[in-house]
Every structure is written in C-alpha cells, then in structure tokens.
Amino acid sequence: QSVAYTDSGINFQGIFETTHGIQYGFVFPPTTATGATAQEFIGEIIVPVVNQWVGLAFGGQMADNLLMVAWPNANNIVFSPRYATGYIQPTPYAGPTVTTLESSVNSTYWKWIFRCQNCTTWDGGSMDTNGGPVFAWVIGLSPVFTPSSPASDFNEHDDFGFWGEITADAHDPNYASYLNIGSSTTTSKSSTTTSKSSTTTSKSSTTTTTTTTTTTSSTKTTTSTTSTTTTPLTSPTPYDYIIIGGGPGGLVSADRLSAAGKKVLLVERGGPSTGETGGTDVPPWANGTSLTRFDIPGEFQAMFSGNTYWFCKDVNSFAGCLVGGGSSINGGLYWYPTDADYSAANGWPTSWTNNFNTYTALLKNRLPSTDNPSPDGIRYLEQTYPVMQSILNPMGYQAGTINNNPNFKDHVYGYSAYNFQEGKRWGPVATYFRTAKTRPNFSYAYWTYATSIARNGSLITGVQTNNTALGPNGFIPLTPKGRVILSAGSFGSPRILFQSGIGPLDQIQLVAANPTAAPFLPPQSQWLTTLPVGYNVQDNPSINLMFTHPSIDAYDNWAPILDDPRPADAAQYLKSQTGVFAGSSPKVNFWQALGGPDGKTRYMQGTVRPGFDSVTTAYPYNASQVFSITVYLSTGVTSRGRIGISSSQLGASILTNPWFTDPNDKATLVNGLQQIINSAKNVPQLTLITPDNTTTLQDYVDNYPPTSLNSNHWVGANSIGKVVDSNLLVNGTSNLFIVDASVIPSLATGNPQGLVMAVAEQGIANILALAGGP
Numbered sequence: 001q002s003v004a005y006t007d008s009g010i011n012f013q014g015i016f017e018t019t020h021g022i023q024y025g026f027v028f029p030p031t032t033a034t035g036a037t038a039q040e041f042i043g044e045i046i047v048p049v050v051n052q053w054v055g056l057a058f059g060g061q062m063a064d065n066l067l068m069v070a071w072p073n074a075n076n077i078v079f080s081p082r083y084a085t086g087y088i089q090p091t092p093y094a095g096p097t098v099t100t101l102e103s104s105v106n107s108t109y110w111k112w113i114f115r116c117q118n119c120t121t122w123d124g125g126s127m128d129t130n131g132g133p134v135f136a137w138v139i140g141l142s143p144v145f146t147p148s149s150p151a152s153d154f155n156e157h158d159d160f161g162f163w164g165e166i167t168a169d170a171h172d173p174n175y176a177s178y179l180n181i182g183s184s185t186t187t188s189k190s191s192t193t194t195s196k197s198s199t200t201t202s203k204s205s206t207t208t209t210t211t212t213t214t215t216t217s218s219t220k221t222t223t224s225t226t227s228t229t230t231t232p233l234t235s236p237t238p239y240d241y242i243i244i245g246g247g248p249g250g251l252v253s254a255d256r257l258s259a260a261g262k263k264v265l266l267v268e269r270g271g272p273s274t275g276e277t278g279g280t281d282v283p284p285w286a287n288g289t290s291l292t293r294f295d296i297p298g299e300f301q302a303m304f305s306g307n308t309y310w311f312c313k314d315v316n317s318f319a320g321c322l323v324g325g326g327s328s329i330n331g332g333l334y335w336y337p338t339d340a341d342y343s344a345a346n347g348w349p350t351s352w353t354n355n356f357n358t359y360t361a362l363l364k365n366r367l368p369s370t371d372n373p374s375p376d377g378i379r380y381l382e383q384t385y386p387v388m389q390s391i392l393n394p395m396g397y398q399a400g401t402i403n404n405n406p407n408f409k410d411h412v413y414g415y416s417a418y419n420f421q422e423g424k425r426w427g428p429v430a431t432y433f434r435t436a437k438t439r440p441n442f443s444y445a446y447w448t449y450a451t452s453i454a455r456n457g458s459l460i461t462g463v464q465t466n467n468t469a470l471g472p473n474g475f476i477p478l479t480p481k482g483r484v485i486l487s488a489g490s491f492g493s494p495r496i497l498f499q500s501g502i503g504p505l506d507q508i509q510l511v512a513a514n515p516t517a518a519p520f521l522p523p524q525s526q527w528l529t530t531l532p533v534g535y536n537v538q539d540n541p542s543i544n545l546m547f548t549h550p551s552i553d554a555y556d557n558w559a560p561i562l563d564d565p566r567p568a569d570a571a572q573y574l575k576s577q578t579g580v581f582a583g584s585s586p587k588v589n590f591w592q593a594l595g596g597p598d599g600k601t602r603y604m605q606g607t608v609r610p611g612f613d614s615v616t617t618a619y620p621y622n623a624s625q626v627f628s629i630t631v632y633l634s635t636g637v638t639s640r641g642r643i644g645i646s647s648s649q650l651g652a653s654i655l656t657n658p659w660f661t662d663p664n665d666k667a668t669l670v671n672g673l674q675q676i677i678n679s680a681k682n683v684p685q686l687t688l689i690t691p692d693n694t695t696t697l698q699d700y701v702d703n704y705p706p707t708s709l710n711s712n713h714w715v716g717a718n719s720i721g722k723v724v725d726s727n728l729l730v731n732g733t734s735n736l737f738i739v740d741a742s743v744i745p746s747l748a749t750g751n752p753q754g755l756v757m758a759v760a761e762q763g764i765a766n767i768l769a770l771a772g773g774p
C-alpha cells in the first residue's frame with residue numbers, strides 16, 4: 001500500500017518498489033474539486049537507469065484501461081498515454097493531456113513528475129479517486145524501438161507488480177501550487193486515436209498515430225530518494241579495476257584498491273541496504289528515522305518472510321542481492337579466522353598459511369567484533385545462556401570470550417559475537433564501503449547486473465552489464481592494464497564465469513544454447529573448460545534441536561518484530577539504539593572437536609536462539625518458552641557438492657547437494673547431537689520437543705529435508721589452487737581475479753563472513769603487489 005512521502009516539495013502518496021528501486025507517487029486535487037479539475041492528478045516516477053522504460057496501469061491491469069509509458073531520451077523524458085485491448089502492444093491513446101512538471105536524466109536515475117488531466121476515467125473504466133484502487137507498474141529492461149518517438153513500440157515488460165494507491169489520503173490542499181514547479185516546461189498532448197478492434201496482432205494496423213508530443217527537460221536538478229554514485233559516470237569510462245559485487249569481498253576490495261589510488265568501479269546488482277547507503281526500507285515502528293531493517297540488528301528474523309526482495313531471484317539458495325551482500329541480511333555472527341581455517345589441510349597454499357595473521361589483524365582493526373552489542377553494556381534476552389551452561393559445563397566445556405582466542409574451538413562456549421556497533425549492523429558497509437565512498441577515484445552503481453566478462457583469449461577487456469549508463473549497451477571497458485575483480489559470491493561468480501566461457505563444458509554449453517547469452521561468449525576455441533568452476537563446494541550441514549525451558553523468553557518467536565514489536569523495546573531502541581533490537585537472535589555459540597568413524601577430526605558448532613523455525617512434535621508445548629540450537633558441522637567436513645546454472649534462465653543453482661555425501665560427516669554430527677541431547681536430559685525442567693521422544697535422533701537426521709540442512713555458508717566453487725592461483729588470478733587469464741567466498745577451499749570453523757573479509761584483505765594485497773597491473 002502507498003504511504004505518504006515528500007519529494008520536490010510535493011506531498012505524494014506512493015510506493016518505493018524495492019525490486020527495481022523505483023519510486024512511484026501520486027497527488028490529487030482537494031476532494032472539493034469539481035469538473036475537469038477533479039479528473040486530474042500529478043504523478044512521479046524516479047527510476048534507476050537500468051530500467052529502459054516504465055509503465056503505469058491506472059486500472060490495475062493491462063487490458064482496457066489507461067496506461068502510461070515513459071522513458072528517457074537524451075536529457076528528456078518521452079511519454080505516451082496508451083491503451084491495449086489485451087496482452088498486445090498498447091497503442092497511443094487520445095484523451096489525456098499530459099504535462100511534464102519536472103524531469104531530469106543523469107547517469108544513475110531518470111525522473112519524471114507529470115500532470116495528468118482527464119486521466120481518472122477512460123474508455124470503459126475509471127479509478128476510485130477517494131479510496132484505495134489497485135495501480136500497477138511495469139518495467140522494461142530493453143530500450144524502446146524508437147526512443148525519440150512517443151509512439152514508439154517496445155518489447156513486453158520484464159516485470160510487473162501491483163499496489164494499493166490510497167487515493168483517499170492523496171488529496172492535497174496545495175495541489176494547485178504544485179502545478180507551478182519546474183520552469184521551462186512544454187505541454188504535450190497526444191493527439192492520437194486508438195483502436196479497440198485489433199486484438200490479433202501486437203501492432204495495431206488500424207490506428208493512425210499522429211503524435212504532436214514533444215518532451216521537456218527542466219532546468220532543475222533533482223535529488224532522488226537514494227544516491228548511487230559519488231562521481232558522475234560518463235560513458236564509457238574505462239576503469240583500472242572493475243569490481244563485480246558489493247558483498248564482503250567486493251567492499252573490502254573496493255576500499256583497499258581505491259586507497260591505493262586506483263580508479264575503481266564497483267557494480268552491485270541490487271540496491272541500497274542500510275540508511276547510509278541510501279536505503280529507505282524503514283520498519284513502520286521506526287518511521288521518521290533512517291534506521292532501515294538492515295540497520296536494526298533485531299530485525300534479522302524478519303528477513304525470511306514478506307516481500308524478500310533482497311534475496312537474489314535467480315539463485316535457489318539464500319543469497320543477498322543488495323549492498324553488503326549476505327552481511328546485510330545475516331544474523332551478524334562474526335568470528336575471527338583460526339589457524340585451522342587457513343591450514344594446508346584445508347587447502348591453502350603456504351604463502352597464505354604463513355601470512356594470514358597480518359591480514360586478519362587489518363580486519364580486526366577495521367571491524368572489531370562485539371559479544372555485547374547494546375551500547376548501554378547490558379545484555380538482553382540472554383536467558384538461554386544459563387540453560388546452555390547447565391548443558392555444556394557437565395560435558396567439560398569452558399566459557400570464554402570466543403574471539404579473544406580464536407584458535408580455542410574445542411569444548412568452548414560464549415556469548416555470540418557480532419559485527420555490530422553503535423547498536424546497528426556494521427559489517428563491511430559501515431567500514432570499508434564508508435571509506436571507499438569518500439574517494440574521488442571510486443565510483444559505484446547499484447542495480448547493475450553483470451552478465452559476463454569480455455575477453456580476448458586470456459586478456460579481459462571489460463565487463464558486460466545491463467547498465468547502459470556505464471557504457472554503450474552496458475559494456476564497461478578497462479584501462480589498458482586494468483583488471484576485473486569478481487566478487488559476485490559463491491553462486492554469482494560461477495554463473496558469470498560460465499557466461500564468459502570459463503568452466504566445465506556442460507555449463508558453457510547451456511550458455512551457448514541461450515539466445516540472449518550466447519552472443520557474449522568468446523569463440524569456442526577460447527573456452528577454458530578444464531577449470532572445475534562450481535565443483536568442490538561445501539556448506540555446513542546443520543540440524544536444529546528445539547527445547548523448552550521455563551526460564552526462556554521465546555520473544556513471540558520474533559513474529560511481530562517488523563510490524564508490531566514490543567512497545568518498550570521499540571521505544572528503547574529508537575531512543576538510544578540499545579536493548580533487544582541492538583542484537584540479533586543468536587545469543588550463545590559453542591564448539592567441540594569430534595572424531596569421526598574415519599579417524600578424521602571434525603568441528604561441531606552450535607548457535608543458540610530464543611524461538612524456533614518449525615517444531616515437529618507429538619506433544620503439547622509452551623511456545624513462549626522455546627529455544628533452538630542449530631548444530632553445524634564445520635572444519636573437517638569432507639562432503640562436497642556442485643553448483644551450476646539452470647538451463648532456462650541461467651540462474652545459479654545447486655546441482656549436487658553438498659551435505660552428507662560422505663556418511664562419516666553424518667555419523668559425526670549425529671554423535672555430537674547425541675552428546676548434547678544426553679547432557680540436556682539431566683537439566684531440570686528442560687524438555688527436548690524436536691525431535692520428540694517418539695522419534696529417534698537417527699531417524700530425525702535421516703529424514704531431515706535436504707534443503708533444511710543448508711546453512712548458506714557456501715565456499716569452494718572457485719577454490720584457490722584449483723580455479724584461481726595463489727594470487728586469486730583465474731587460471732588461464734591474465735587479469736581476472738576472484739575475491740569472495742568461492743575461493744575459500746574448505747569450510748571455516750565458524751560463520752564465514754570474517755574469513756571472507758580476511759581473505760579479501762590478503763588477496764587484494766597480493767593483487768596490488770602483482771606486476772603488470774594498472
């Protein structure tokens with residue numbers, strides 16, 4: 001539903017559509033208006049340039065109602081009222097008088113504020129101007145056929161959606177004054193007719209269109225709801241380094257490369273996250289602040305329901321498509337890497353095992369962890385801690401501040417450590433990205449989807465994207481010695497490599513069979529098919545145990561945290577960024593080394609949260625007293641799977657599940673789970689509800705849904721030593737590097753974001769030291 005907001009001095013009712021980053025807004029004359037005045041309104045759209053054209057359907061559907069389309073052409077906005085009798089090319093529609101009140105086009109956004117007269121009724125229909133009618137939007141990612149012509153045809157939209165436009169709240173007493181904004185405007189009126197008889201072809205041949213429309217650009221410069229670039233991007237600017245992906249790897253890279261004086265561009269396929277990045281997704285209870293759901297650590301559990309636009313839509317696993325990547329939507333757990341994480345046994349070359357402490361120290365310096373995230377120093381919602389003490393102490397565990405001694409990961413527990421500061425999600429966004437953005441030699445662009453890397457044999461020449469503001473047809477060139485840093489994540493980086501002719505033949509053939517992607521592949525003689533891109537992937541297999549204990553506050557299972565949080569907690573957070581909302585749901589973590597039946601040591605990690613995901617139990621239980629232990633298997637896991645692309649959409653997906661392909665992994669995890677369950681039996685008033693006592697642990701694990709084993713901690717798809725060399729250079733290329741979780745050859749002891757950033761620190765140092773670069 002629409003909400004009130006202000007832009008260009010106008011009070012609008014509208015929505016910020018977060019998948020494409022577009023603002024839509026409307027304002028109507030006072031309800032007392034009569035005659036023609038009652039049949040008009042002012043609308044606005046603010047559109048990231050990736051979107052070539054935008055359409056509005058004022059009757060909420062495509063057929064038989066008033067449509068409006070608009071697109072930028074040079075510095076103008078071209079627009080045209082349309083009408084369609086079905087799912088066919090809509091034709092220009094006479095009747096409305098449309099006037100541009102303000103417009104602007106820059107390298108990142110185009111914006112259009114327009115007056116639409118005679119727009120509330122149309123052939124066969126009308127809108128409710130004092131209610132909550134359904135409006136619809138559509139966007140097109142390919143350019144219209146004749147951009148200078150308002151009568152231009154275009155391809156079908158690439159996406160559409162609906163919202164409730166609360167016209168009842170959209171009437172403004174100042175409406176008349178809004179008509180005077182902007183200066184040099186030209187009125188345009190489409191003098192066209194439409195035919196409702198042509199339903200068979202997509203181009204109506206019975207219509208004569210004589211359009212007298214021209215468009216206008218105002219002298220005003222606009223401020224848009226989100227800002228994207230620090231430096232205006234002129235097309236096509238070549239860059240020393242183009243970084244693909246704004247997750248932890250990409251943001252560390254951006255900072256270190258720009259600090260070294262290189263000309264750096266970072267492209268992120270999603271949009272902003274926290275307030276400082278331009279994010280505006282503020283929970284209703286924090287209205288009026290710039291605290292988005294991504295800033296507020298306590299909103300973590302709300303990431304998995306509703307319109308989860310931040311997850312990459314073409315990846316069949318949870319992947320963060322927004323700035324900060326996974327670090328902007330995860331629980332924030334943050335562990336400094338251990339010696340074992342970087343060991344030769346884990347697949348690291350000696351140049352890395354010998355030096356990693358230097359780089360981990362850089363990371364700690366930029367982003368220290370905390371296990372007490374509320375700035376008032378008080379721990380909140382920590383009832384699970386004493387319960388876990390009662391379970392773990394008898395097992396020989398010791399309590400500690402986990403990150404004070406990262407290597408001590410056997411029989412240890414402590415408060416969960418986070419990458420939060422000042423009561424907010426911090427991570428790479430509030431550190432590395434923040435400083436990169438201050439540098440004039442650093443640029444970044446949101447909503448920019450990299451499809452492939454252009455190369456001539458081993459030499460990379462640039463990056464192919466969907467963002468035509470960065471270069472003709474979205475192609476962004478490198479400077480003569482320039483380099484590309486692929487930081488698109490464990491799923492995105494393999495997908496881009498396949499689309500660039502790098503990886504197993506079966507995957508490249510899928511690309512070759514795709515009519516859109518195939519033209520961007522290099523000739524077959526240049527395919528690098530020996531690199532095992534997508535193989536060797538690991539993810540922690542994890543199993544949930546659910547308990548009840550009378551001391552626990554399950555926090556209403558986190559259900560109301562977005563729309564209706566506990567008032568005192570919300571008020572406290574708004575006042576001082578302290579309290580429950582300054583932390584996320586994990587409260588206690590523990591580790592134990594376990595010997596497997598094959599004689600190998602594997603580590604078990606536990607993460608304890610009040611509340612639960614799903615409970616399967618034959619017995620009644622008190623939902624307000626539930627807590628869950630997620631038990632993962634980490635360092636030492638031997639199972640591996642495969643990531644690839646799905647044939648139709650080229651989205652990245654799991655081809656072979658990486659969990660429990662080695663039965664020794666399962667046996668080891670069952671052993672660890674059994675030890676916890678055995679000890680828990682001795683804790684007074686503690687009840688195991690899942691698995692309940694009609695289910696054996698073995699059955700519970702055997703029947704666990706495979707996708708529920710997913711921890712979203714994927715590593716290994718571009719393992720160092722296999723796909724990339726010890727400088728993270730893709731084997732067989734001279735200037736393509738990978739800096740993200742996919743180069744990590746084996747699972748880390750804890751949640752991996754700390755390791756990813758430490759790897760980026762070391763990797764970028766190697767890359768900068770490597771001869772032949774810009």
Ligand code: HEM
Binds near residue numbers: 055063087
């Ligand atoms: C070449 C031009 C176009 C073609 C071929 C086309 C075709 C289609 C098709 C096939 C659908 C059904 C999609 C589905 O259900 O998955 C659809 C839906 C839709 N279209 Fe279009 N469209 C075109 C242009 C437009 C324009 C310009 C607008 C608005 C300005 C628009 C508004 C909508 C809306 C709101 C829907 C969803 C609601 C509904 O099904 O009516 N379309 N379109």
